[in-house]
Amino acid sequence: MSDHLNFHFTVDGDNFVSAGQASVQVKKNLRELGLSPDVIRKVSIAMYEGEINMVIHAHGGTADVNVYEDRIEIILDDEGPGIKDVELALQEGYSTASDSVRSLGFGAGMGLPNMKRYSDDMRIDTTVGVGTKITMTIRL
Numbered sequence: 001m002s003d004h005l006n007f008h009f010t011v012d013g014d015n016f017v018s019a020g021q022a023s024v025q026v027k028k029n030l031r032e033l034g035l036s037p038d039v040i041r042k043v044s045i046a047m048y049e050g051e052i053n054m055v056i057h058a059h060g061g062t063a064d065v066n067v068y069e070d071r072i073e074i075i076l077d078d079e080g081p082g083i084k085d086v087e088l089a090l091q092e093g094y095s096t097a098s099d100s101v102r103s104l105g106f107g108a109g110m111g112l113p114n115m116k117r118y119s120d121d122m123r124i125d126t127t128v129g130v131g132t133k134i135t136m137t138i139r140l
Helices: 021-032 037-057 099-103 111-117
Strands: 005-012 060-067 071-078 121-127 131-139
Touching (some): 037 060
Antiparallel strands (some): 005 060, 121 131
């Protein structure tokens, strides 16, 4: 028997119609598991922000949500342009989103700050020109 549950999703890049579907499904899955509303809220927000960032900046990627007895790990992996300046990207309001993305109501520069705010731990592994892997942990 596995030591955790895994929910795997492919995030469709540049598709704002389906953006957020993975985070909605994770929310349903966590409710079915009987997790607390506070944990579900944190996971849902962190997951949604990451998913939207992959659509906006990385032309999609994969999202894995691993549920352990003591924590939930969200792993977002893409082959996008990478993050040139992580410290700057973590500042509220900083965004490299295009004007067309902003006109849709996205790209306000709160994605990474909210991901950090709603997770207990967040690691960003990024290489410019190769991609980004973000691992967020929410303790149960």
